[in-house]
Amino acid sequence: MQNLIIVKIGGQAIHQLNQAFFDQLQAWQQQGYHVLIIHGGGPMITQLTTQLQLPVKKVHGLRVTDAATLTLTKLALLGDAQPALLSQLAQHGLDVLGLNAADNQLLTGELVDYEQLGYVGQITAVNQTKLATVLADQIGVLAPLALSADGQWLNVNADMAATVLAQQLHAEKLVLLTDVPGIMHHGNVMTTLSPLQAQRLTRAAVITAGMQPKVQAAIAAIQAGVHQAVITNAIDQPGTAIIQEVAG
Numbered sequence: 001m002q003n004l005i006i007v008k009i010g011g012q013a014i015h016q017l018n019q020a021f022f023d024q025l026q027a028w029q030q031q032g033y034h035v036l037i038i039h040g041g042g043p044m045i046t047q048l049t050t051q052l053q054l055p056v057k058k059v060h061g062l063r064v065t066d067a068a069t070l071t072l073t074k075l076a077l078l079g080d081a082q083p084a085l086l087s088q089l090a091q092h093g094l095d096v097l098g099l100n101a102a103d104n105q106l107l108t109g110e111l112v113d114y115e116q117l118g119y120v121g122q123i124t125a126v127n128q129t130k131l132a133t134v135l136a137d138q139i140g141v142l143a144p145l146a147l148s149a150d151g152q153w154l155n156v157n158a159d160m161a162a163t164v165l166a167q168q169l170h171a172e173k174l175v176l177l178t179d180v181p182g183i184m185h186h187g188n189v190m191t192t193l194s195p196l197q198a199q200r201l202t203r204a205a206v207i208t209a210g211m212q213p214k215v216q217a218a219i220a221a222i223q224a225g226v227h228q229a230v231i232t233n234a235i236d237q238p239g240t241a242i243i244q245e246v247a248g
Contacts, residue, residue, distance in 0.1 A: 001132050003033045004171040007235060008162035008217075011041040011076075012179050014085050022092035024236045025139065029094075033172070034135040036165065038142050040158035041073070041081035048072040061213040065118040065155040073155050077143040086141055097134055099142040101153070104130045107161070109146025109154045121146045121154025123164040131169065159217035167224040174221045174229045176214045181233045182240035183207065183215070192243045193231075195219050218242040 005028055009017075028035055045063070049056050049072055057064040065073060082098050089096040101107040109121035123146050134140050144161040146154045159176055166174040182189040185206055190197075198215050201207045207215055211231075218229035222242050232239020 001034065001128070001135065001169045001171070004036065004135065004169055005033050005173045005175065006036045006038065006162050006166045006169070006171045007175045007177060008038045008158055009040065009085065009177045010158070010179065011039070011043045011045070011081055013177050013233070014039060014041075014081055014088075016179065017088060018234075020234060020236045022089070022094065025089075025094060026092075029139075036131070036135055036140045036142060036169070036171075037085070038144055038158055038162040038165065039077070039081055039085050040144065041077040044076035044080045045069075045073050048076055058209070059116060061209045061211075062112075062117055062120055062157055063155065064116075065120050067119070070119045070153060070155055074145065074153060077145060082141060082143055089139065089141070094139055095137065096139045096141055099131075099134065099140050101143070101145050101147045105147065106130060106142070107146040107156070108149065109156060110148055111154065119152070119154055121148065121156050123156060123161055126165060126168045128169060131165075157213050157217075159213045160220075163217040163221045163224075166221045166226045166229075170225070171221075172227050174218065174226050175235050176218055176229070176231045177233065177235060178211075178214060178231060179233055180211075181237065182231055183211070190240050191238065193240050194243050194245050195223075196245055215242075 086098050106127045108125040109123045112120050112122050144156045144158040146156050221229040229242040230239045
């Protein structure tokens with residue numbers, strides 16, 4: 001899809017959006033870009049599971065999702081995070097539509113590793129025709145949940161969901177919006193990050209478990225042909241841009 005920008009917003013960031021965020025969305029639309037927002041909901045999910053005294057366990061930054069946690073994940077994403085984001089966008093005059101996997105089978109997926117992660121999935125197919133129709137006139141706000149071929153709901157890491165959508169929809173730009181201004185090293189934001197640098201910084205524990213899925217997602221997007229992939233806490237700021245390795 002031409003002139004498409006995909007923005008992934010973490011659950012924490014939903015409640016920290018400023019006027020510059022909404023102004024940038026409006027500016028993109030005025031410039032002829034289409035916008036798809038993928039939203040997380042980690043803090044909301046953790047709050048619900050804690051209240052119900054369910055264990056919270058993560059493996060390599062991915063939330064282990066048993067049947068009870070999956071139910072709470074759907075509740076948090078579709079009943080809390082998405083309505084909160086939609087309300088803010090609408091209040092700022094943006095024409096938006098909330099979306100999820102059950103809408104015309106938007107996102108089809110399969111289990112990653114049931115023994116280790118439970119109902120955590122990866123996206124295998126995207127209903128590109130439906131999304132293109134929606135995004136032609138509105139900003140889409142999509143939850144990172146997929147449905148398997150037999151109708152099982154799956155919890156998909158929002159960063160990886162955004163990457164797959166960026167790949168399959170041939171997005172111009174992927175913005176991974178988080179609560180830090182980019183990859184921090186020695187107290188400064190790294191303006192660029194290559195896959196080799198990411199490996200080194202991960203081994204050195206500079207890039208920690210919570211940031212690893214974002215870095216992996218951005219690298220995968222660039223390697224799949226997405227022109228720009230950025231990790232930042234403000235869509236109007238440069239953050240850390242993921243770049244390809246320089247030959248030699």
